[in-house]
Every structure is written in structure tokens, then in C-alpha cells.
Amino acid sequence: MKNSPEVKIQNFLPQESQSIGSQLHRLLRAAIIEGELLPGQIISEIEMSKRFDISRQPVREAFIKLAEERLVEVRPQRGTFVRKISVKEVLDARHLREIIEVSIVREVSAKHDAELINRLRQLITQQKETAPGDAHAFLELDEEMHRTIALHAGREYAWRVTESIKAQMNRVRFLSFDFAQSKFELAGEHAAIVDAIEAGNADLAAQLMEKHLRGILATLPRVVSQYPDYFTDN
Amino acid sequence: MKNSPEVKIQNFLPQESQSIGSQLHRLLRAAIIEGELLPGQIISEIEMSKRFDISRQPVREAFIKLAEERLVEVRPQRGTFVRKISVKEVLDARHLREIIEVSIVREVSAKHDAELINRLRQLITQQKETAPGDAHAFLELDEEMHRTIALHAGREYAWRVTESIKAQMNRVRFLSFDFAQSKFELAGEHAAIVDAIEAGNADLAAQLMEKHLRGILATLPRVVSQYPDYFTDN
């Protein structure tokens, strides 16, 4: 404890000393998004409780949260299953995300905050520097980028919604290896958006964000035909 | 079994025979929104399990769902509390809702569906006919109205988000007695929106929806000063 306590206190949040249930929830969430747990796969409470040597209760609680996020489906007396990706839902969610993030980027463009621009450029640099194939690292930096923009606009609620939508879209991206293949392309789109924000050109920023978020529309049909049984509604 | 089996089979859904935990969740959700459980009030797992003669587990599961909706806050080793209404969060959520519903009403205006218009006018009539002071009944019809419009636009995901935002906003409305006092005013706004949709006037419909959703901005400060300890962030 050599740092000044003032700083610690400011940044201190009750920490929620992560319960086992919450930890498991985060773990399984990432596992589903990154395709470690496959769409349609059954995951029972007892199986998980044995694997992690915990009781059923925290597993149940993790499952409930995953079900609320539509990442699993609990079918009573049958089992709990990793949800297949609903094409309809991904498109519907993507549409909403576009509306949200376009409106956010418009607001941010009106602000002219040099510190924000620096921070975003820093993130883009880090994105380019991620190890090839390390989709997880790129994903986190992508997440951080969109979050920074949203929170800078004071749109916390909008970010929470976007976060949830992003989870569904990232499931598709992980299947498509988009992160690995088009790392520089995506980072380039980010850079263009930041340039437009810096220039205060809201219309351009909005247009670029729109294009950025429509990338998945081209990817989706390809992935669906490649892994048809990971999807529903097609 | 006199109906044709084809129709039955198509409409068959497993029905999800509501578990105790889910039932309790719905019950408590309504109780919090309608002010039966007060902001800041403590509600322990054991208390609830005794009151409804059930075990702690389903109570915990109901609490988790309420926490995800930000209607309660679970503070480990301290207790579970009905969340005070965050003014900042209500404004932030309202802002998002405006963006969502304005975009939806624009889409619907381009559709020209006579059946939809009839259904909406029917709902407005029912809204006017609710018993004076029966805020619960009006609320359900209001919910049904916004839901019908959203789902007609095929925006299921957007509706789920709106539903969650609406919960926070309705907490304020219930405190303000807005439903009782301005039942006809609100129904009138609905009617104007439906007229604009029917006329295919997307700009007008959007403008009216915007105005409709900004009503709470006038209400909020009044309610905050009337019940200061039900709120945070003011």
C-alpha cells in the first residue's frame, strides 16, 4: 500500500468481491461468445458444479443470468442448452445497435475533446498491435473503444444495451474469424470514425459508424451456410 | 379437439409453466413499479420466503432477476434493497427510449396497415374507459400500445429494451399520479400519433412521439421535490 490513499479511495468501488456465481457467469459468457461452448450444446447444472467443484446453487444463478442475456435456454426437466444463434435476432439487434451508436457518435462529434481523441487513437494503436489470431485481445480493445465513446457521451444506459447486442454479434464474428482476418480493416474503420469525430463532422462520423456496423451483414450469410446447425431462423 | 390439428401444431409453444421463482419475480416487479414496495426499503430473502411460504432459493432467483433490471440492489452481507430511483438513470434511459421509439414510429408510418390502426384505436378506447384511478389497468394498456407498434415494425429486440426502460419511467409516473390525472391527455397523445401513422406522415408521427415521451421531463422535478428520499443523483 505505497500509493497515495486518496487515489485509491476515489477509484474504489465496493468491488463486489465477485461471488462464485458471478465469476462463473463471466466465464461461461466468454466461453459461449468465443465458441468454446457450441450452439446447441447441453450444459447441465450438475456437470458444471462437478467441473468447477462448486454446488448447484451458484451454477443455477449463472445460468439464470445467461438466460436473461439469451445466451442459454433453460428448458425445465430437459436441460440447459447453449442457444443457437438466431439470424433474425442478430439482424434485429444489429439494427438497434446502429441506431444507438450512430446517435452517440453524432453527440460526441459535437464535443471536441482532445483527450478523448488521444485515448481513442491509443486504443486503435493497441488494436493493431494485438498478436495475430488473438481474437480475444482484439475483442476487448474493440469493446473498450465503443464503451469509451458511449460513456463520453454520458450514455451509460445505451452502453449497457449495446454491450448485450455486441455479445450476440460477436458470436457470429468469432465463427467467421473476422477478428483475425480483418484486424487492420476494422482498426482502419475505427481510425476514420475518430478522424471524423475530431473534425466535428457529425454527418461523416455517423455515416462511417453505420458502415462499420454493417460489416456483419456481409459476413453473416457466409457463416450461416458454413455452420448451418449453429443457427436458427434462416 | 374439434379444431384442425394443423393450426394447433403451428401455434404450439411449450408454455413454460411458470416456476415459483418467475412468478415471484413478476409479482415483486409490479410491486416495486407501482410503489407498493418503497424505494430504499429492505426486503430480505428470509422475509419473503416466510411471507409466501416458499424456500429461499426461488426468492434468491427472483432477486437476481430484479437486480439485473436494476429494480433492487443486492448488497452482500447487508441485505437486499428496493433501489432508489436514479434521476440520472431515468433521464439517460428516457433519452434512449426516445431514440428507439421515434425510429420505430417512423418505420411503422411507412407501412399503411389498416388492421394495425384499428387495433391501436381499439386500445385507445379501452384506455379512456379504464376506471378512474385504476393506474394498473391504464399502464397495461399503455404497455400493450407501445408493444403493438414495436412488434408490428418487427423490432422485438428494441421492444425488450423499451420494456425495461419503461419500468424505470413508470416508477416516476406512479409516484406522480400521472396516470390518473392525465389519462385522457395521454390517450389523446396516443390518438394523435396513430392519426399521423395512418396518414403516413412519418415526420409528424416522430415529432408527436418525441413530445409524448418528453412528458416525464416536466413531471420528474416535481416528484423529486415531493419525495426527495425516494431518489438519488439530484
Add this chain to the structure above:
DNA sequence: AATGCTATACTTGTATAGCAGAAAGTGTAT
């Protein structure tokens, strides 16, 4: 061959009992 039946195993939902650990309240002694 198709259908019906039965035994079996597995799933989630719920109950009960209990303990750990943190926080809050209470009372006592100084």
C-alpha cells in the same frame, strides 16, 4: 414393421438444514 409399454436415468425446480463471513445493532465496562 410399427406401435405401445416399461424400466431407467437424467434434468430442473424446490425444500430443508446448516455454516462462513461480513455488517450492523446492543449492551457493558471503562
Add this chain to the structure above:
DNA sequence: ATACACTTTCTGCTATACAAGTATAGCATT
């Protein structure tokens, strides 16, 4: 009045058990 010890209360977690719905495999019947 303050400090300290005791008690209570709360959530998080464990363990065990049972009910009831569901899937499956195998066998018997038609």
C-alpha cells in the same frame, strides 16, 4: 462518552433429498 465484546441479521454457499417432467433404450404386442 468511548471502547469493546456479544448478538443478531444478512447474503453466499454447501449438502442432501425429493418431486415431476423428459428422453431413451429395450421388450412385448399387434
